[in-house]
Amino acid sequence: MSGRPDGERLVPVLAAAPAADGEFVEITDADVEQVVELWKTCELTRPWNDPYVDIADARAGDGSTILVARADGRVVATAMAGHDGHRGWLYYVAVAPELQSTGVGRAAVVAAEAWLVARGARKVQLMVRTANTDVLGFYGRLGYADQECTVLGRWIESDRGRVGLE
Numbered sequence: 001m002s003g004r005p006d007g008e009r010l011v012p013v014l015a016a017a018p019a020a021d022g023e024f025v026e027i028t029d030a031d032v033e034q035v036v037e038l039w040k041t042c043e044l045t046r047p048w049n050d051p052y053v054d055i056a057d058a059r060a061g062d063g064s065t066i067l068v069a070r071a072d073g074r075v076v077a078t079a080m081a082g083h084d085g086h087r088g089w090l091y092y093v094a095v096a097p098e099l100q101s102t103g104v105g106r107a108a109v110v111a112a113e114a115w116l117v118a119r120g121a122r123k124v125q126l127m128v129r130t131a132n133t134d135v136l137g138f139y140g141r142l143g144y145a146d147q148e149c150t151v152l153g154r155w156i157e158s159d160r161g162r163v164g165l166e
């Protein structure tokens, strides 16, 4: 046998290699606390949405994920993406305040869109809270426009507690 490692042996090495700074990759267990911290800093959490449950739910199936980017080993940006079988959806687009306005938010959306397109999405949508209209300019720059729809929702009681919309 030559000393050259085969592909199979390389797999664990590659899997353990950290993503390059700024590269969007799927969230790992080690990222969870930092992701929740970032969402709180960005004021995206709400009392009725447990962020840990949201993260676990997004990681539970093949149709959704949370992408994260790191800088100096810390999570600095996220985007949650999910394909519901009809549309792709974005949630929790967040950039650490010190890195905002440097193109990272655009990169987060582009990465999440690519993830959704790879799963068959032909249209990507998102909801903006009525109290967060400042962010409309950001999405406008990325080509997102008002779809002239009103979003309706209701809480469903289940054995997991209330399950509802972001």
Ligand SMILES: CC(C)(COP(=O)(O)OP(=O)(O)OC[C@H]1O[C@@H](n2cnc3c(N)ncnc32)[C@H](O)[C@@H]1OP(=O)(O)O)[C@@H](O)C(=O)NCCC(=O)NCCS
Residues within 6 Å of the ligand: 042, 043, 044, 092, 093, 094, 095, 096, 099, 100, 101, 102, 103, 104, 105, 106, 107, 127, 128, 129, 132, 134, 135, 136, 137, 138, 139, 141, 142
């Ligand atoms: C919204 C957010 C993700 C934007 O990220 P960002 O890294 O600052 O945005 P970028 O630097 O990638 O900006 C991309 C483009 O949008 C523009 N832009 C960014 N924020 C904007 C705003 N509030 N209004 C108008 N334009 C904006 C930028 O100027 C840039 O334009 P360009 O392509 O012509 O250069 C970030 O501000 C954030 O995390 N906010 C708090 C969390 C939040 O509200 N998330 C959205 C939930 S719906």
